[in-house]
Amino acid sequence: MALNIGADDLVENPTPRVPVTLCLDTSGSMMGEKIRELVEGVNLFYNAIDEDDDAHDAAEVSIVEFNSAASLIQDFASIERLARIDVINATGGTALGEGVNLALDTLEKRKSTYSNAGVLYYQPWLVLMTDGQPNGSSAELERAVQRVTDLVSQTKLTVFPIGIGSDADMSVLARFSPNRPPLRLRGLSFREFFEWLSKSVSRVSRSTPGDTFKLDLDGLAGWAEL
Structure with missing residues:
Protein backbone atom coordinates (compact mmCIF):
# COMPACT_ATOMS: atom_id res chain seq x y z
CA MET A 1 0.00 0.00 0.00
CA ALA A 2 1.35 3.42 -0.91
CA LEU A 3 2.02 5.97 1.78
CA ASN A 4 -0.11 9.04 1.16
CA ILE A 5 1.12 12.41 2.35
CA GLY A 6 -1.24 15.38 2.29
CA ALA A 7 -0.57 19.10 2.56
CA ASP A 8 0.60 19.15 6.20
CA ASP A 9 4.23 18.74 5.22
CA LEU A 10 3.97 21.65 2.79
CA VAL A 11 2.75 23.95 5.58
CA GLU A 12 5.60 22.91 7.87
CA ASN A 13 8.20 23.31 5.13
CA PRO A 14 7.28 25.80 2.35
CA THR A 15 10.57 25.30 0.44
CA PRO A 16 10.05 25.04 -3.35
CA ARG A 17 9.82 21.36 -4.25
CA VAL A 18 11.62 19.15 -6.77
CA PRO A 19 9.12 16.34 -7.51
CA VAL A 20 10.82 13.18 -8.76
CA THR A 21 8.78 10.18 -9.94
CA LEU A 22 10.51 6.83 -10.34
CA CYS A 23 8.54 4.66 -12.77
CA LEU A 24 10.15 1.24 -12.42
CA ASP A 25 9.84 -2.02 -14.33
CA THR A 26 9.29 -4.85 -11.81
CA SER A 27 8.30 -7.52 -14.35
CA GLY A 28 9.46 -11.13 -14.08
CA SER A 29 12.55 -10.47 -16.22
CA MET A 30 13.85 -8.15 -13.47
CA MET A 31 13.97 -11.07 -11.01
CA GLY A 32 17.21 -11.76 -9.16
CA GLU A 33 20.23 -9.50 -9.21
CA LYS A 34 18.56 -6.74 -11.26
CA ILE A 35 15.76 -6.10 -8.78
CA ARG A 36 18.11 -6.37 -5.79
CA GLU A 37 20.49 -3.82 -7.29
CA LEU A 38 17.55 -1.56 -8.16
CA VAL A 39 16.27 -1.60 -4.56
CA GLU A 40 19.77 -0.86 -3.27
CA GLY A 41 20.05 2.03 -5.71
CA VAL A 42 16.72 3.56 -4.65
CA ASN A 43 17.71 3.37 -0.98
CA LEU A 44 21.07 4.96 -1.80
CA PHE A 45 19.14 7.74 -3.57
CA TYR A 46 17.04 8.31 -0.45
CA ASN A 47 20.13 8.38 1.78
CA ALA A 48 22.04 10.77 -0.47
CA ILE A 49 19.12 13.22 -0.53
CA ASP A 50 18.75 12.89 3.24
CA GLU A 51 22.39 13.87 3.73
CA ASP A 52 22.27 16.89 1.38
CA ASP A 53 21.03 20.06 3.09
CA ASP A 54 19.55 21.61 -0.06
CA ALA A 55 17.95 18.48 -1.50
CA HIS A 56 16.67 17.37 1.92
CA ASP A 57 14.12 20.19 2.12
CA ALA A 58 13.27 20.35 -1.58
CA ALA A 59 13.06 16.81 -2.96
CA GLU A 60 9.83 14.82 -2.99
CA VAL A 61 9.82 11.30 -4.39
CA SER A 62 7.08 8.99 -5.61
CA ILE A 63 7.52 5.46 -6.94
CA VAL A 64 5.28 3.65 -9.42
CA GLU A 65 6.00 0.04 -10.33
CA PHE A 66 4.69 -1.70 -13.41
CA ASN A 67 4.52 -5.42 -14.14
CA SER A 68 1.26 -7.00 -15.33
CA ALA A 69 -0.42 -3.88 -13.90
CA ALA A 70 0.71 -0.57 -12.43
CA SER A 71 0.66 0.37 -8.76
CA LEU A 72 1.80 3.25 -6.59
CA ILE A 73 4.42 2.00 -4.12
CA GLN A 74 5.18 5.43 -2.65
CA ASP A 75 3.15 8.60 -2.99
CA GLU A 80 12.11 12.23 6.32
CA ARG A 81 8.76 10.59 5.59
CA LEU A 82 10.13 8.06 3.10
CA ALA A 83 10.57 4.54 4.44
CA ARG A 84 13.52 2.66 2.96
CA ILE A 85 12.52 -0.27 0.76
CA ASP A 86 13.20 -3.78 2.03
CA VAL A 87 12.25 -5.73 -1.08
CA ILE A 88 10.36 -5.41 -4.36
CA ASN A 89 8.99 -8.57 -5.94
CA ALA A 90 9.61 -9.01 -9.67
CA THR A 91 6.74 -10.77 -11.42
CA GLY A 92 4.45 -10.72 -14.45
CA GLY A 93 4.48 -8.73 -17.67
CA THR A 94 5.51 -5.21 -18.68
CA ALA A 95 2.57 -2.78 -18.59
CA LEU A 96 4.77 0.20 -19.33
CA GLY A 97 2.05 2.51 -20.64
CA GLU A 98 -0.11 1.85 -17.59
CA GLY A 99 2.86 2.63 -15.35
CA VAL A 100 3.65 5.94 -17.00
CA ASN A 101 0.01 7.04 -16.96
CA LEU A 102 -0.30 6.28 -13.25
CA ALA A 103 2.95 8.16 -12.61
CA LEU A 104 1.63 11.21 -14.49
CA ASP A 105 -1.73 11.05 -12.70
CA THR A 106 0.07 10.98 -9.34
CA LEU A 107 2.24 13.91 -10.40
CA GLU A 108 -0.72 16.02 -11.53
CA LYS A 109 -2.41 15.40 -8.20
CA ARG A 110 0.68 16.51 -6.30
CA LYS A 111 1.07 19.65 -8.43
CA SER A 112 -2.49 20.60 -7.48
CA THR A 113 -1.60 20.10 -3.81
CA TYR A 114 1.42 22.40 -4.24
CA SER A 115 -0.72 25.07 -5.88
CA ASN A 116 -3.41 24.87 -3.21
CA ALA A 117 -0.77 25.20 -0.49
CA GLY A 118 0.96 28.11 -2.25
CA VAL A 119 4.22 26.15 -2.60
CA LEU A 120 6.39 26.67 -5.67
CA TYR A 121 7.87 23.70 -7.50
CA TYR A 122 10.58 23.02 -10.05
CA GLN A 123 9.98 21.25 -13.34
CA PRO A 124 9.06 17.66 -12.34
CA TRP A 125 11.27 14.72 -13.25
CA LEU A 126 10.09 11.37 -14.53
CA VAL A 127 12.63 8.53 -14.39
CA LEU A 128 11.44 5.61 -16.54
CA MET A 129 13.43 2.37 -16.23
CA THR A 130 12.67 -0.89 -18.08
CA ASP A 131 14.56 -4.01 -19.13
CA GLY A 132 12.22 -5.28 -21.84
CA GLN A 133 9.46 -4.54 -24.31
CA PRO A 134 6.03 -3.25 -23.26
CA ASN A 135 3.27 -5.86 -23.51
CA GLY A 136 0.41 -4.08 -21.77
CA SER A 137 -2.36 -2.14 -23.50
CA SER A 138 -1.20 -0.53 -26.75
CA ALA A 139 -3.80 2.22 -26.25
CA GLU A 140 -2.39 2.98 -22.78
CA LEU A 141 1.12 3.07 -24.24
CA GLU A 142 0.11 5.53 -26.97
CA ARG A 143 -1.69 7.72 -24.43
CA ALA A 144 1.37 7.69 -22.17
CA VAL A 145 3.71 8.68 -25.02
CA GLN A 146 1.39 11.54 -26.03
CA ARG A 147 1.05 12.84 -22.47
CA VAL A 148 4.79 12.77 -21.81
CA THR A 149 5.78 14.39 -25.09
CA ASP A 150 3.14 17.10 -24.64
CA LEU A 151 4.45 17.94 -21.16
CA VAL A 152 8.07 17.90 -22.36
CA SER A 153 7.24 20.23 -25.27
CA GLN A 154 5.54 22.61 -22.82
CA THR A 155 8.66 22.47 -20.56
CA LYS A 156 6.48 21.02 -17.79
CA LEU A 157 8.41 17.75 -17.44
CA THR A 158 11.96 16.43 -17.65
CA VAL A 159 12.05 12.75 -18.57
CA PHE A 160 14.91 10.25 -18.18
CA PRO A 161 14.16 7.03 -20.14
CA ILE A 162 16.70 4.38 -19.17
CA GLY A 163 17.10 0.88 -20.56
CA ILE A 164 18.32 -1.95 -18.33
CA GLY A 165 20.26 -4.68 -20.12
CA SER A 166 20.48 -5.64 -23.78
CA ASP A 167 16.80 -6.59 -24.15
CA ALA A 168 15.42 -3.14 -23.25
CA ASP A 169 13.41 -1.68 -26.14
CA MET A 170 15.28 1.57 -26.72
CA SER A 171 13.07 2.52 -29.66
CA VAL A 172 10.02 2.62 -27.37
CA LEU A 173 11.94 4.58 -24.73
CA ALA A 174 13.03 7.05 -27.42
CA ARG A 175 9.37 7.88 -28.10
CA PHE A 176 9.12 9.27 -24.56
CA SER A 177 12.13 11.53 -25.04
CA PRO A 178 11.82 13.91 -28.00
CA ASN A 179 14.73 16.14 -26.91
CA ARG A 180 17.47 13.64 -26.06
CA PRO A 181 18.09 9.95 -26.77
CA PRO A 182 17.32 7.40 -24.05
CA LEU A 183 20.29 5.94 -22.22
CA ARG A 184 21.19 2.35 -21.45
CA LEU A 185 22.47 1.50 -17.99
CA ARG A 186 26.03 0.17 -18.08
CA GLY A 187 25.72 -3.30 -16.59
CA LEU A 188 23.87 -3.00 -13.29
CA SER A 189 25.15 0.48 -12.39
CA PHE A 190 22.00 1.37 -10.46
CA ARG A 191 23.97 2.78 -7.54
CA GLU A 192 26.01 5.04 -9.82
CA PHE A 193 22.86 6.22 -11.59
CA PHE A 194 21.01 7.08 -8.39
CA GLU A 195 24.10 8.83 -7.02
CA TRP A 196 24.16 10.98 -10.16
CA LEU A 197 20.41 11.59 -9.83
CA SER A 198 20.72 12.72 -6.20
CA LYS A 199 23.48 15.19 -7.12
CA SER A 200 21.31 16.50 -9.97
CA VAL A 201 18.37 17.00 -7.59
CA SER A 202 20.67 18.90 -5.23
CA ARG A 203 21.82 21.19 -8.04
CA VAL A 204 18.25 21.91 -9.09
CA SER A 205 17.22 22.71 -5.51
CA ARG A 206 19.90 25.43 -5.37
CA SER A 207 18.53 27.16 -8.49
CA THR A 208 15.52 29.44 -8.88
CA PRO A 209 12.17 27.87 -9.87
CA GLY A 210 11.58 28.59 -13.54
CA ASP A 211 15.27 28.79 -14.44
CA THR A 212 16.60 26.50 -17.17
CA PHE A 213 18.56 23.67 -15.58
CA LYS A 214 21.46 22.08 -17.45
CA LEU A 215 22.13 18.42 -16.78
CA ASP A 216 25.52 17.17 -15.69
CA LEU A 217 26.24 15.41 -18.97
CA ASP A 218 29.82 14.60 -17.96
CA GLY A 219 28.45 12.59 -15.04
CA LEU A 220 26.59 10.25 -17.41
CA ALA A 221 29.83 8.42 -18.09
CA GLY A 222 29.69 7.02 -14.57
CA TRP A 223 26.65 4.84 -15.25
CA ALA A 224 25.50 4.98 -18.89
CA GLU A 225 26.69 3.25 -22.04
CA LEU A 226 27.88 6.18 -24.18
Missing part, protein backbone atom coordinates in the same frame (compact mmCIF):
# COMPACT_ATOMS: atom_id res chain seq x y z
CA PHE A 76 5.01 11.92 -3.02
CA ALA A 77 6.68 12.65 0.29
CA SER A 78 9.67 14.52 1.65
CA ILE A 79 12.73 12.50 2.57
Whole structure:
Protein backbone atom coordinates (compact mmCIF):
# COMPACT_ATOMS: atom_id res chain seq x y z
CA MET A 1 0.00 0.00 0.00
CA ALA A 2 1.35 3.42 -0.91
CA LEU A 3 2.02 5.97 1.78
CA ASN A 4 -0.11 9.04 1.16
CA ILE A 5 1.12 12.41 2.35
CA GLY A 6 -1.24 15.38 2.29
CA ALA A 7 -0.57 19.10 2.56
CA ASP A 8 0.60 19.15 6.20
CA ASP A 9 4.23 18.74 5.22
CA LEU A 10 3.97 21.65 2.79
CA VAL A 11 2.75 23.95 5.58
CA GLU A 12 5.60 22.91 7.87
CA ASN A 13 8.20 23.31 5.13
CA PRO A 14 7.28 25.80 2.35
CA THR A 15 10.57 25.30 0.44
CA PRO A 16 10.05 25.04 -3.35
CA ARG A 17 9.82 21.36 -4.25
CA VAL A 18 11.62 19.15 -6.77
CA PRO A 19 9.12 16.34 -7.51
CA VAL A 20 10.82 13.18 -8.76
CA THR A 21 8.78 10.18 -9.94
CA LEU A 22 10.51 6.83 -10.34
CA CYS A 23 8.54 4.66 -12.77
CA LEU A 24 10.15 1.24 -12.42
CA ASP A 25 9.84 -2.02 -14.33
CA THR A 26 9.29 -4.85 -11.81
CA SER A 27 8.30 -7.52 -14.35
CA GLY A 28 9.46 -11.13 -14.08
CA SER A 29 12.55 -10.47 -16.22
CA MET A 30 13.85 -8.15 -13.47
CA MET A 31 13.97 -11.07 -11.01
CA GLY A 32 17.21 -11.76 -9.16
CA GLU A 33 20.23 -9.50 -9.21
CA LYS A 34 18.56 -6.74 -11.26
CA ILE A 35 15.76 -6.10 -8.78
CA ARG A 36 18.11 -6.37 -5.79
CA GLU A 37 20.49 -3.82 -7.29
CA LEU A 38 17.55 -1.56 -8.16
CA VAL A 39 16.27 -1.60 -4.56
CA GLU A 40 19.77 -0.86 -3.27
CA GLY A 41 20.05 2.03 -5.71
CA VAL A 42 16.72 3.56 -4.65
CA ASN A 43 17.71 3.37 -0.98
CA LEU A 44 21.07 4.96 -1.80
CA PHE A 45 19.14 7.74 -3.57
CA TYR A 46 17.04 8.31 -0.45
CA ASN A 47 20.13 8.38 1.78
CA ALA A 48 22.04 10.77 -0.47
CA ILE A 49 19.12 13.22 -0.53
CA ASP A 50 18.75 12.89 3.24
CA GLU A 51 22.39 13.87 3.73
CA ASP A 52 22.27 16.89 1.38
CA ASP A 53 21.03 20.06 3.09
CA ASP A 54 19.55 21.61 -0.06
CA ALA A 55 17.95 18.48 -1.50
CA HIS A 56 16.67 17.37 1.92
CA ASP A 57 14.12 20.19 2.12
CA ALA A 58 13.27 20.35 -1.58
CA ALA A 59 13.06 16.81 -2.96
CA GLU A 60 9.83 14.82 -2.99
CA VAL A 61 9.82 11.30 -4.39
CA SER A 62 7.08 8.99 -5.61
CA ILE A 63 7.52 5.46 -6.94
CA VAL A 64 5.28 3.65 -9.42
CA GLU A 65 6.00 0.04 -10.33
CA PHE A 66 4.69 -1.70 -13.41
CA ASN A 67 4.52 -5.42 -14.14
CA SER A 68 1.26 -7.00 -15.33
CA ALA A 69 -0.42 -3.88 -13.90
CA ALA A 70 0.71 -0.57 -12.43
CA SER A 71 0.66 0.37 -8.76
CA LEU A 72 1.80 3.25 -6.59
CA ILE A 73 4.42 2.00 -4.12
CA GLN A 74 5.18 5.43 -2.65
CA ASP A 75 3.15 8.60 -2.99
CA PHE A 76 5.01 11.92 -3.02
CA ALA A 77 6.68 12.65 0.29
CA SER A 78 9.67 14.52 1.65
CA ILE A 79 12.73 12.50 2.57
CA GLU A 80 12.11 12.23 6.32
CA ARG A 81 8.76 10.59 5.59
CA LEU A 82 10.13 8.06 3.10
CA ALA A 83 10.57 4.54 4.44
CA ARG A 84 13.52 2.66 2.96
CA ILE A 85 12.52 -0.27 0.76
CA ASP A 86 13.20 -3.78 2.03
CA VAL A 87 12.25 -5.73 -1.08
CA ILE A 88 10.36 -5.41 -4.36
CA ASN A 89 8.99 -8.57 -5.94
CA ALA A 90 9.61 -9.01 -9.67
CA THR A 91 6.74 -10.77 -11.42
CA GLY A 92 4.45 -10.72 -14.45
CA GLY A 93 4.48 -8.73 -17.67
CA THR A 94 5.51 -5.21 -18.68
CA ALA A 95 2.57 -2.78 -18.59
CA LEU A 96 4.77 0.20 -19.33
CA GLY A 97 2.05 2.51 -20.64
CA GLU A 98 -0.11 1.85 -17.59
CA GLY A 99 2.86 2.63 -15.35
CA VAL A 100 3.65 5.94 -17.00
CA ASN A 101 0.01 7.04 -16.96
CA LEU A 102 -0.30 6.28 -13.25
CA ALA A 103 2.95 8.16 -12.61
CA LEU A 104 1.63 11.21 -14.49
CA ASP A 105 -1.73 11.05 -12.70
CA THR A 106 0.07 10.98 -9.34
CA LEU A 107 2.24 13.91 -10.40
CA GLU A 108 -0.72 16.02 -11.53
CA LYS A 109 -2.41 15.40 -8.20
CA ARG A 110 0.68 16.51 -6.30
CA LYS A 111 1.07 19.65 -8.43
CA SER A 112 -2.49 20.60 -7.48
CA THR A 113 -1.60 20.10 -3.81
CA TYR A 114 1.42 22.40 -4.24
CA SER A 115 -0.72 25.07 -5.88
CA ASN A 116 -3.41 24.87 -3.21
CA ALA A 117 -0.77 25.20 -0.49
CA GLY A 118 0.96 28.11 -2.25
CA VAL A 119 4.22 26.15 -2.60
CA LEU A 120 6.39 26.67 -5.67
CA TYR A 121 7.87 23.70 -7.50
CA TYR A 122 10.58 23.02 -10.05
CA GLN A 123 9.98 21.25 -13.34
CA PRO A 124 9.06 17.66 -12.34
CA TRP A 125 11.27 14.72 -13.25
CA LEU A 126 10.09 11.37 -14.53
CA VAL A 127 12.63 8.53 -14.39
CA LEU A 128 11.44 5.61 -16.54
CA MET A 129 13.43 2.37 -16.23
CA THR A 130 12.67 -0.89 -18.08
CA ASP A 131 14.56 -4.01 -19.13
CA GLY A 132 12.22 -5.28 -21.84
CA GLN A 133 9.46 -4.54 -24.31
CA PRO A 134 6.03 -3.25 -23.26
CA ASN A 135 3.27 -5.86 -23.51
CA GLY A 136 0.41 -4.08 -21.77
CA SER A 137 -2.36 -2.14 -23.50
CA SER A 138 -1.20 -0.53 -26.75
CA ALA A 139 -3.80 2.22 -26.25
CA GLU A 140 -2.39 2.98 -22.78
CA LEU A 141 1.12 3.07 -24.24
CA GLU A 142 0.11 5.53 -26.97
CA ARG A 143 -1.69 7.72 -24.43
CA ALA A 144 1.37 7.69 -22.17
CA VAL A 145 3.71 8.68 -25.02
CA GLN A 146 1.39 11.54 -26.03
CA ARG A 147 1.05 12.84 -22.47
CA VAL A 148 4.79 12.77 -21.81
CA THR A 149 5.78 14.39 -25.09
CA ASP A 150 3.14 17.10 -24.64
CA LEU A 151 4.45 17.94 -21.16
CA VAL A 152 8.07 17.90 -22.36
CA SER A 153 7.24 20.23 -25.27
CA GLN A 154 5.54 22.61 -22.82
CA THR A 155 8.66 22.47 -20.56
CA LYS A 156 6.48 21.02 -17.79
CA LEU A 157 8.41 17.75 -17.44
CA THR A 158 11.96 16.43 -17.65
CA VAL A 159 12.05 12.75 -18.57
CA PHE A 160 14.91 10.25 -18.18
CA PRO A 161 14.16 7.03 -20.14
CA ILE A 162 16.70 4.38 -19.17
CA GLY A 163 17.10 0.88 -20.56
CA ILE A 164 18.32 -1.95 -18.33
CA GLY A 165 20.26 -4.68 -20.12
CA SER A 166 20.48 -5.64 -23.78
CA ASP A 167 16.80 -6.59 -24.15
CA ALA A 168 15.42 -3.14 -23.25
CA ASP A 169 13.41 -1.68 -26.14
CA MET A 170 15.28 1.57 -26.72
CA SER A 171 13.07 2.52 -29.66
CA VAL A 172 10.02 2.62 -27.37
CA LEU A 173 11.94 4.58 -24.73
CA ALA A 174 13.03 7.05 -27.42
CA ARG A 175 9.37 7.88 -28.10
CA PHE A 176 9.12 9.27 -24.56
CA SER A 177 12.13 11.53 -25.04
CA PRO A 178 11.82 13.91 -28.00
CA ASN A 179 14.73 16.14 -26.91
CA ARG A 180 17.47 13.64 -26.06
CA PRO A 181 18.09 9.95 -26.77
CA PRO A 182 17.32 7.40 -24.05
CA LEU A 183 20.29 5.94 -22.22
CA ARG A 184 21.19 2.35 -21.45
CA LEU A 185 22.47 1.50 -17.99
CA ARG A 186 26.03 0.17 -18.08
CA GLY A 187 25.72 -3.30 -16.59
CA LEU A 188 23.87 -3.00 -13.29
CA SER A 189 25.15 0.48 -12.39
CA PHE A 190 22.00 1.37 -10.46
CA ARG A 191 23.97 2.78 -7.54
CA GLU A 192 26.01 5.04 -9.82
CA PHE A 193 22.86 6.22 -11.59
CA PHE A 194 21.01 7.08 -8.39
CA GLU A 195 24.10 8.83 -7.02
CA TRP A 196 24.16 10.98 -10.16
CA LEU A 197 20.41 11.59 -9.83
CA SER A 198 20.72 12.72 -6.20
CA LYS A 199 23.48 15.19 -7.12
CA SER A 200 21.31 16.50 -9.97
CA VAL A 201 18.37 17.00 -7.59
CA SER A 202 20.67 18.90 -5.23
CA ARG A 203 21.82 21.19 -8.04
CA VAL A 204 18.25 21.91 -9.09
CA SER A 205 17.22 22.71 -5.51
CA ARG A 206 19.90 25.43 -5.37
CA SER A 207 18.53 27.16 -8.49
CA THR A 208 15.52 29.44 -8.88
CA PRO A 209 12.17 27.87 -9.87
CA GLY A 210 11.58 28.59 -13.54
CA ASP A 211 15.27 28.79 -14.44
CA THR A 212 16.60 26.50 -17.17
CA PHE A 213 18.56 23.67 -15.58
CA LYS A 214 21.46 22.08 -17.45
CA LEU A 215 22.13 18.42 -16.78
CA ASP A 216 25.52 17.17 -15.69
CA LEU A 217 26.24 15.41 -18.97
CA ASP A 218 29.82 14.60 -17.96
CA GLY A 219 28.45 12.59 -15.04
CA LEU A 220 26.59 10.25 -17.41
CA ALA A 221 29.83 8.42 -18.09
CA GLY A 222 29.69 7.02 -14.57
CA TRP A 223 26.65 4.84 -15.25
CA ALA A 224 25.50 4.98 -18.89
CA GLU A 225 26.69 3.25 -22.04
CA LEU A 226 27.88 6.18 -24.18
